[in-house]
Structures are given as C-alpha cells and as structure tokens.
Amino acid sequence: MTAPSAPAGAASAAPAAPPPPAKKSPPRPRRRLPGGDALLGTGGVLAFLLIWEIVPRTPLVSADYLPPASEVLATLAERTATAKFWTAVGDTLAAWGLGLAIAVGAAVLLGFAIGTVPVLRAYTASTVEFLRPIPSVALIPLAILIYGTDIASTLMLVIYAAFWQVYVQVLYGVADIDPVADQTARAYGLGRWARIRHLIWPTALPYLITGVRLGAAVALILTITAQLTIGSPGLGQEIAVAQSSGAPDVVYALIVATGILGVAVNTGVRALERRVLRWHPSVRGEAAV
Amino acid sequence: MLDVTGLRKIYRGGDREVEAVRDLTFSLADGELACLVGPSGCGKTTLLKCISGLMRPTSGTVRVDGREVTGPPPGMAVVFQEYGRSLFPWLTVQDNVELPLKEKRLPKARRKKLVTESLEAVGLGHAASAHPWELSGGMQQRVAIARAIAYEPSVLLMDEPFAAVDAQTRADLEDLVRGLWKRFSMTVLFVTHDIDEAVYLGGRVLVLSSSPTVVQDDVEIDLGDERDQLSTRSEPRFAELRARVYAEIQNAKQGAAAGGAGR
Structure with missing residues (x-):
C-alpha cells in the first residue's frame, strides 16, 4: 500500500489532554487540530508530486524512464475516458473481489470448524505452518499448467494468498474466547450453536476484519501480479502491454491507478471495521470523541 | 432446594x-x-x-x-465477580439481559417485560440501550444482577x-x-x-x-x-x-x- 493509506485515524481522533508542563521536559505534544492529519497527508502527497515533477526535468533521471507527474496524470485522465480502462479495472476488481470472497468464506468455515476443536487444531497446526509461508507467486507455473491464462489461474493465486491471512486470524480469534464469558454463556444454558453465534463469532470478528484487511491488500497484489505474468485480462495485463509497446507514461499511469485502487480497498475495509466493531475498544475510543 | x-x-x-x-x-x-x-x-x-x-x-x-x-x-443463575468479562461488550444492556431468555425460548412480549422489570429493579431502567462499557463498574454489576433475576432462577x-x-x-x-x-x-x-x-x-x-x-x-x-x-x-x-x-x-x-x- 502507499503512504496515504497509513492508519492515521486511530491516533488523531482521541485527543489526550496535554500533560502539565514539567521543568526541562521535552516539548510537550501539541494538541492537534481536528483533521490535521488529513491536511498533513494531503501536503505530503503534494510534495511527493512536486518532486516527481521536478526530478525528470533535471539530469538525474531521464524523462524517457520517468515522465513528470503532470504528464502521467494527464495520461491517466485520458485513459479514464476510455471504456477499455474501465473494463480492465472491472476485470481486476472482479478477480480480486471473487478471490477474496472465496478465501474469506473458506477461512471462516475452516477456521471455526478447526479452531473450536482443539484436537483438530493441534492435528493441522504443523501442516498450516508449512503451507502458509509458501509464496503464492511460486504457484504461478502450476496455475498456468492447470488453468492456462483463464481467470481461474488468477483466482487460484489470489485465494491461496488471501486465505492464509484470514484463516490464521480466525484461528486466533476463535481461541480468544474469555473463559468468564464462556462460563457465563454455559451457566445460562447457551448450547453449542448459540455460543458460536453469540459468543465465538463476535469475539472472533475483530480478528476476522483484520484478516480481511490484510487479505484484501495481498489479494490485490496477487491479482495484479497474475495479470502481469500470466496475461489474464485486467490492469496488470494493460501494464504489460503498455510496457512492450514502449509507453512509459501509460505504464506509470496504470501503476498510479493500481495504487489508488489499493487505497480505496483499504479505506473501504476500515470503514467496514468502524461500522461492524463499534463496540470494540479499538473503535469505540474514536467513537467517543 | x-x-x-x-x-x-x-x-x-x-x-x-x-x-x-x-x-x-x-x-x-x-x-x-x-x-x-x-x-x-x-x-x-x-x-x-x-x-x-x-x-x-x-x-x-x-x-x-x-x-x-x-x-x-x-x-439457576450465576453472577460472576468479573462483570466486565461476564457481560458481552457487543450487546447493549438490554440485549445482555435478554440473551439467556431467548435461549429459554420465551415469547417476545414476556422477554420484554422481564428485561424491563429486572432493569428497573436494579435501578437501571434508563440505561437499557447503553453498552456495558459505557457504565461504571457498579452499574455493570447491576446489569449482571438484572440478567440473573430476569432469568427467574430458583x-x-x-x-x-x-x-x-x-x-x-x-x-x-x-x-x-x-x-x-x-x-x-x-x-x-x-x-x-x-x-x-x-x-x-x-x-x-x-x-x-x-x-x-x-x-x-x-x-x-x-x-x-x-x-x-x-x-x-x-x-x-x-x-x-x-x-x-x-x-x-x-x-x-x-x-x-x-x-x-x-x-
């Protein structure tokens, strides 16, 4: 992800009262203006664009390899006026969304089934630890062998990469049941399904959302990677085409587009998090302001 | 007994x-x-x-x-020492009190009546739609007590x-x-x-x-x-x-x- 997606909200929204001035202490933290972080973030992006604009006009980098920002953004604007661009965006989002949805669904089902049964969990732990670190890109040849350049090969990579992110979080979440809460549920006659629904699911939800956030980012990376290398349709493929036809400004424009997509995805999941986890300490601190 | x-x-x-x-x-x-x-x-x-x-x-x-x-x-109803962990933070006060009654499959009107009565009995009629973590420790334990008496235990x-x-x-x-x-x-x-x-x-x-x-x-x-x-x-x-x-x-x-x- 790019810089603007950094989690800025959490720190800024809870304004701590400034501590009483102490003698010879380091300068006390300034009380930040509301929305100050957003202003700073925008300033940072503008500064970055400015440097990008200037550097290609100096002898440092040739403009053939790094067209100035204005040129790239103009190309991007041009592209967004074409149907082809939006088809590519749609293909990328479709592969990303479908892959992520399947990965999340499978991770939730397996995570709950295996996580709530200690024997199964112990039985599968070593296998998971072996499979999890395998980089998804190492499966590219295998994916091509099985599915060719079909969207299925992209999906295979995306699902494999995103699944572990979510699955491991769900396992942690399911294991995080408070013993007192569990005893309460049992004492008040909640059966297995009622406990899964009213206790285990809400307990695991913050972990699941974290998993979805990590998984969403990884899924986007893998979607673009698969389109670049396998050549299934989408932004990744467009980048490869632009590169082979010697159009660096288009390459950069499309890269910027994928970056914006990444920021949008992260923002979306964060919004979902705030909505679903209003009760959670990490969110309610923000809500209380 | x-x-x-x-x-x-x-x-x-x-x-x-x-x-x-x-x-x-x-x-x-x-x-x-x-x-x-x-x-x-x-x-x-x-x-x-x-x-x-x-x-x-x-x-x-x-x-x-x-x-x-x-x-x-x-x-039988149980009130635990650790009210903060015994109440579910994702549920409001009234939902916490009502959950065991749902599991008992009591009709909705009856559940509503029991929740209201028990919350009033512990002096928290006004806090029904708050979340437990918005209340003080003593109030949270009152919620847990309300949950217990709404259960109508012997x-x-x-x-x-x-x-x-x-x-x-x-x-x-x-x-x-x-x-x-x-x-x-x-x-x-x-x-x-x-x-x-x-x-x-x-x-x-x-x-x-x-x-x-x-x-x-x-x-x-x-x-x-x-x-x-x-x-x-x-x-x-x-x-x-x-x-x-x-x-x-x-x-x-x-x-x-x-x-x-x-x-």
Missing part, C-alpha cells in the same frame, strides 16, 4: 493429583440466603463450578430441587460479586441483593471472602476450611430480616457473630498449617 452431598474434587494433571475439595455436605432451604466464606484458595471456585454444573465433581452429588446437577441447571449463585467495586458502591449493592432476595423469593448462595459482608447479608454463614475443603462451621445469623448498613453493623450481636466467623477462619488456616506440617 440446594443439596450438596459428599462433594469431592480431585484435579489430575499428569501423575500429580491435587485434592481441592475433600468432603462438602450442606443444604440450603427454599428461599434461604446463605453466605459462604473461607480462607483464600479454599476451593470456593471449584465448589461453585460444581454447583453450577460447569464442572463434574470427582464424587458426591449436587441436587437442585431434588434433581441431580449434571450440566448447568435451568433454574437458585442464584453469586461468586464474590462485589470484590471489584469500591466500598460505597458495595454497600449499595449489598442492600440491593437483600432487597431483590426478599422481593423475588429466591434461594441465594453468596460467596465472599469478606467476613463483614457475609454476616451482614446472610441468614446463615457457612465457613469453609482450607483446601482440601470441608465445612468448618455453620453459623446462624440472628440479626433479623430488616438490616441497615449503619444500625445493623453497629449492633453488639453483629460484632459477636463477626468475631466468631473470624475466629473460625483463623482456625481453618491454622488447622491447614498444622495439618500440612504433620504430613
């Missing part, structure tokens, strides 16, 4: 055995409010888990209303419920428990490590020995039914009873030390 007979619990871990409870026998009559005190680490938690059906004893039986406890009994177990609240809140909650006990005519077993609290609240105080636990003493508290934080606690009889329970607990500790040295 509540009969504990020959209860024994041995924890087995590998080749090590720990006898937490040796031989506990006592009965609570219908509508009785009894307090259970004992030195720390005397197996109170083990006993409560066995009574509430969360744990099976090694031997002996627990009967509620004549029926042997093999799992959580339907007519037996209410309270596991050191006021150990984590401040002294003033504690006095209020003690009076609340006595008020609710009279109003809803439940059998209440109140576990505490606080001798004053046990004598003030109970119609009877059971003193437990150190682990492995037996009932050390069974003290009738003849302070009358109307009790008041100021006048009851300053009665000479209160001081006498308090002294007796205190002495028994000291005995229990020393007995354990002597027994330990002898072995």
Whole structure:
C-alpha cells in the first residue's frame, strides 16, 4: 500500500489532554487540530508530486524512464475516458473481489470448524505452518499448467494468498474466547450453536476484519501480479502491454491507478471495521470523541 | 432446594493429583440466603463450578430441587465477580439481559417485560440501550444482577460479586441483593471472602476450611430480616457473630498449617 493509506485515524481522533508542563521536559505534544492529519497527508502527497515533477526535468533521471507527474496524470485522465480502462479495472476488481470472497468464506468455515476443536487444531497446526509461508507467486507455473491464462489461474493465486491471512486470524480469534464469558454463556444454558453465534463469532470478528484487511491488500497484489505474468485480462495485463509497446507514461499511469485502487480497498475495509466493531475498544475510543 | 452431598474434587494433571475439595455436605432451604466464606484458595471456585454444573465433581452429588446437577441447571443463575468479562461488550444492556431468555425460548412480549422489570429493579431502567462499557463498574454489576433475576432462577449463585467495586458502591449493592432476595423469593448462595459482608447479608454463614475443603462451621445469623448498613453493623450481636466467623477462619488456616506440617 502507499503512504496515504497509513492508519492515521486511530491516533488523531482521541485527543489526550496535554500533560502539565514539567521543568526541562521535552516539548510537550501539541494538541492537534481536528483533521490535521488529513491536511498533513494531503501536503505530503503534494510534495511527493512536486518532486516527481521536478526530478525528470533535471539530469538525474531521464524523462524517457520517468515522465513528470503532470504528464502521467494527464495520461491517466485520458485513459479514464476510455471504456477499455474501465473494463480492465472491472476485470481486476472482479478477480480480486471473487478471490477474496472465496478465501474469506473458506477461512471462516475452516477456521471455526478447526479452531473450536482443539484436537483438530493441534492435528493441522504443523501442516498450516508449512503451507502458509509458501509464496503464492511460486504457484504461478502450476496455475498456468492447470488453468492456462483463464481467470481461474488468477483466482487460484489470489485465494491461496488471501486465505492464509484470514484463516490464521480466525484461528486466533476463535481461541480468544474469555473463559468468564464462556462460563457465563454455559451457566445460562447457551448450547453449542448459540455460543458460536453469540459468543465465538463476535469475539472472533475483530480478528476476522483484520484478516480481511490484510487479505484484501495481498489479494490485490496477487491479482495484479497474475495479470502481469500470466496475461489474464485486467490492469496488470494493460501494464504489460503498455510496457512492450514502449509507453512509459501509460505504464506509470496504470501503476498510479493500481495504487489508488489499493487505497480505496483499504479505506473501504476500515470503514467496514468502524461500522461492524463499534463496540470494540479499538473503535469505540474514536467513537467517543 | 440446594443439596450438596459428599462433594469431592480431585484435579489430575499428569501423575500429580491435587485434592481441592475433600468432603462438602450442606443444604440450603427454599428461599434461604446463605453466605459462604473461607480462607483464600479454599476451593470456593471449584465448589461453585460444581454447583453450577460447569464442572463434574470427582464424587458426591449436587441436587437442585431434588434433581441431580449434571450440566448447568435451568433454574439457576450465576453472577460472576468479573462483570466486565461476564457481560458481552457487543450487546447493549438490554440485549445482555435478554440473551439467556431467548435461549429459554420465551415469547417476545414476556422477554420484554422481564428485561424491563429486572432493569428497573436494579435501578437501571434508563440505561437499557447503553453498552456495558459505557457504565461504571457498579452499574455493570447491576446489569449482571438484572440478567440473573430476569432469568427467574430458583437458585442464584453469586461468586464474590462485589470484590471489584469500591466500598460505597458495595454497600449499595449489598442492600440491593437483600432487597431483590426478599422481593423475588429466591434461594441465594453468596460467596465472599469478606467476613463483614457475609454476616451482614446472610441468614446463615457457612465457613469453609482450607483446601482440601470441608465445612468448618455453620453459623446462624440472628440479626433479623430488616438490616441497615449503619444500625445493623453497629449492633453488639453483629460484632459477636463477626468475631466468631473470624475466629473460625483463623482456625481453618491454622488447622491447614498444622495439618500440612504433620504430613
């Protein structure tokens, strides 16, 4: 992800009262203006664009390899006026969304089934630890062998990469049941399904959302990677085409587009998090302001 | 109403055995409010888990209303010490109170009535739609008590419920428990490590020995039914009873030390 997606909200929204001035202490933290972080973030992006604009006009980098920002953004604007661009965006989002949805669904089902049964969990732990670190890109040849350049090969990579992110979080979440809460549920006659629904699911939800956030980012990376290398349709493929036809400004424009997509995805999941986890300490601190 | 007979619990871990409870026998009559005190680490938690059906004893039986406890009994509600962990933060106050009633499959109108009544009974009618974490500790424990009485239990177990609240809140909650006990005519077993609290609240105080636990003493508290934080606690009889329970607990500790040295 790019810089603007950094989690800025959490720190800024809870304004701590400034501590009483102490003698010879380091300068006390300034009380930040509301929305100050957003202003700073925008300033940072503008500064970055400015440097990008200037550097290609100096002898440092040739403009053939790094067209100035204005040129790239103009190309991007041009592209967004074409149907082809939006088809590519749609293909990328479709592969990303479908892959992520399947990965999340499978991770939730397996995570709950295996996580709530200690024997199964112990039985599968070593296998998971072996499979999890395998980089998804190492499966590219295998994916091509099985599915060719079909969207299925992209999906295979995306699902494999995103699944572990979510699955491991769900396992942690399911294991995080408070013993007192569990005893309460049992004492008040909640059966297995009622406990899964009213206790285990809400307990695991913050972990699941974290998993979805990590998984969403990884899924986007893998979607673009698969389109670049396998050549299934989408932004990744467009980048490869632009590169082979010697159009660096288009390459950069499309890269910027994928970056914006990444920021949008992260923002979306964060919004979902705030909505679903209003009760959670990490969110309610923000809500209380 | 509540009969504990020959209860024994041995924890087995590998080749090590720990006898937490040796031989506990006592009965609570219908509508009785009894307090259970004992030195720390005397197996109170083990006993409560066995009574509430969360744990099976090694031997002996627990009967509620004549029926042997093999799992959580339907007519029993429990109030835990750790209210913050016992209430579900993702549910509002009224949803926390209502959840066990849903599991009992009570009709909606009946559930609503019970939730409203019990929240009003603990003085939290106004906080129904708040989340537990928006309330103070004492208020949270009131919610847990409301959840327990909405369940319409014949037996209410309270596991050191006021150990984590401040002294003033504690006095209020003690009076609340006595008020609710009279109003809803439940059998209440109140576990505490606080001798004053046990004598003030109970119609009877059971003193437990150190682990492995037996009932050390069974003290009738003849302070009358109307009790008041100021006048009851300053009665000479209160001081006498308090002294007796205190002495028994000291005995229990020393007995354990002597027994330990002898072995």
